[in-house]
Amino acid sequence: MNYEVVIGLEVHAQLKTNTKAFCGCSTQFGQEANTQACPVCLGFPGSLPVLNEKALEYGIRVGLALHCQIQKLTKFDRKNYFYPDLPKNYQISQYDLPLALGGFLEIELKELRKRIGIHRAHLEEDAGKLIHEGDHSLVDYNRAGIPLLEIVTEPDISSPDEAYEYLVSLKAILKYLEVCDCDMEKGSLRCDANISLRPQGAKELGTKTELKNLNSFKAVRDALSYEIKRQKELLESGKRIVQETLLWDESGEKTYSMRTKEEAMDYRYFPEPDLPAFVIRDEKIQAIKDVLPELPEALKKRFIAQYGLSDYDAGIIVAEKALAKFFEATLRLYPKAKLISNWLIGPLSYELNSRNMSIESLSFSVESFVSLLTLVDEARISNLAAKEVLTQMCNTGASPEVIVKEKNLLQVSDAGELEGIADKVIAGNEKSTADYKSGKANALMFLVGQVMKLSEGKANPKVAQEVLKKKLEKWGKDA
Ligand code: ADP
Ligand code: MG
Ligand code: ZN
Numbered sequence: 001m002n003y004e005v006v007i008g009l010e011v012h013a014q015l016k017t018n019t020k021a022f023c024g025c026s027t028q029f030g031q032e033a034n035t036q037a038c039p040v041c042l043g044f045p046g047s048l049p050v051l052n053e054k055a056l057e058y059g060i061r062v063g064l065a066l067h068c069q070i071q072k073l074t075k076f077d078r079k080n081y082f083y084p085d086l087p088k089n090y091q092i093s094q095y096d097l098p099l100a101l102g103g104f105l106e107i108e109l110k111e112l113r114k115r116i117g118i119h120r121a122h123l124e125e126d127a128g129k130l131i132h133e134g135d136h137s138l139v140d141y142n143r144a145g146i147p148l149l150e151i152v153t154e155p156d157i158s159s160p161d162e163a164y165e166y167l168v169s170l171k172a173i174l175k176y177l178e179v180c181d182c183d184m185e186k187g188s189l190r191c192d193a194n195i196s197l198r199p200q201g202a203k204e205l206g207t208k209t210e211l212k213n214l215n216s217f218k219a220v221r222d223a224l225s226y227e228i229k230r231q232k233e234l235l236e237s238g239k240r241i242v243q244e245t246l247l248w249d250e251s252g253e254k255t256y257s258m259r260t261k262e263e264a265m266d267y268r269y270f271p272e273p274d275l276p277a278f279v280i281r282d283e284k285i286q287a288i289k290d291v292l293p294e295l296p297e298a299l300k301k302r303f304i305a306q307y308g309l310s311d312y313d314a315g316i317i318v319a320e321k322a323l324a325k326f327f328e329a330t331l332r333l334y335p336k337a338k339l340i341s342n343w344l345i346g347p348l349s350y351e352l353n354s355r356n357m358s359i360e361s362l363s364f365s366v367e368s369f370v371s372l373l374t375l376v377d378e379a380r381i382s383n384l385a386a387k388e389v390l391t392q393m394c395n396t397g398a399s400p401e402v403i404v405k406e407k408n409l410l411q412v413s414d415a416g417e418l419e420g421i422a423d424k425v426i427a428g429n430e431k432s433t434a435d436y437k438s439g440k441a442n443a444l445m446f447l448v449g450q451v452m453k454l455s456e457g458k459a460n461p462k463v464a465q466e467v468l469k470k471k472l473e474k475w476g477k478d479a
Helices: 053-067 160-178 217-236 282-290 296-308 311-318 321-333 337-354 366-377 384-398 400-406 415-426 429-439 441-454 461-474
Strands: 004-012 075-078 090-093 100-108 113-125 129-133 136-140 146-152 189-199 209-214 246-247 254-260
Touching: 004 160, 004 217, 004 282, 053 100, 053 113, 053 160, 053 282, 090 113, 100 136, 100 160, 113 160, 113 441, 136 366, 136 441, 160 189, 160 217, 160 296, 160 321, 189 217, 209 217, 209 254, 217 246, 217 254, 246 337, 296 311, 296 321, 311 321, 321 366, 366 384, 366 400, 415 429, 415 441, 415 461, 429 441, 429 461, 441 461
Parallel strands: 209 246
Antiparallel strands: 004 146, 004 189, 075 090, 100 113, 113 146, 129 136, 189 209, 246 254
16 A cells, blocks of 8 residues: 655744843853753742743744744743653643744745645743763753744655755744754754654544654654654554654664653643733734845845856755855855855865864955955966865965965966976877877867876966867877
């Protein structure tokens, strides 16, 4: 039987506010354990929460960017459960009146664009962090109370690849909105994946499992692929799927059961009595809408229309806000879009990836980058030399002119200077020379390569080719 895959994702995005969701504690990452906690986020009796307006604003920003309806009347609720990382024994969350409802996010697949429905987005607070050591566990409450936005999709995702694309697109949007760092390693972006199978064409949803402990987008994709296989095998052998929460074991590449739904807790949601329901005024929503930044999708369209970039190139450049910014900043100084995009997508991305570095931490300026492009564009250095210069620029931050001088990389475009080398190459490669004379045009490229080699990459290949051609015309005639 053919099965259809049904996936829904729940993403928790840590909102990049300076202080926590309901108190004034700092949210700074990496501080000493329990130095960022107070009676409010530790739930001491008598302490009262106050909503962080920035967190609300960020939540509205995301809701708008995901085409959701921002709810006029919204409120907070207590989600009760007992766990050592939760000092209050309840989490302040939103239950039946969430901040945002009913939006969508468009993802790009190979042949088509697909809308993934957004079921809801709501604000809540993070829990603390447990650190397990030997026979005991420690708890750090610095994270307890940091604002989160939980973004829940409709079950519209049909494959692990689509899930991956959704996450890439969502991350880009959150970064553009400047509301979340989206660093999965630091836990500022987290994802739970729900998945079920159903016979092709069936209306009803199958029984789902929920996958947790997914520490990267790749883990989400791998875990879903694994789970599809596992569920399929069960269904094909006539067994039923147990609704349960599974943990992904990255190194073992399999899932294992954490808890079944039967024993799942009843959260006993009820309205948070210390935070009354409130109305968000239209003017507030409009004011936030008015200053929303240009989002990746719109930016991509503009790059294609305005600068003639290909769909592919534009897609890569807008995928990272900092890269898009760098592109436009370079373009302002040097209006050659294709050249710039080639260098950004090719050599510069290569340098950054190999250093595991982001473009924001580049050690040279846009101006320096423009100098490099100018040198190549005016054929004063070869493409090969330019790549070497770029590597040096990334290493030391030195200007391209200085590097070119130090390494003596200026390209030889003077025909006279190249003649001597061409003579040597012709003399040393009789077979290729004869091949060329007998009509094998390919042999010329080999000889050009030899000139490049002898000149240590400094010969201008175009000039070298002309010089060689001229010499070969004559060759054999004088002999
Ligand atoms: P729960 O109450 O278990 O948290 P929800 O109804 O809140 O479940 O849905 C959580 C997520 O799971 C949503 O993204 C939703 O789209 C998805 N989902 C719900 N039912 C299914 C299903 N049968 N198969 C796959 N995904 C599902
Ligand atoms: Mg849920
Ligand atoms: Zn606090």
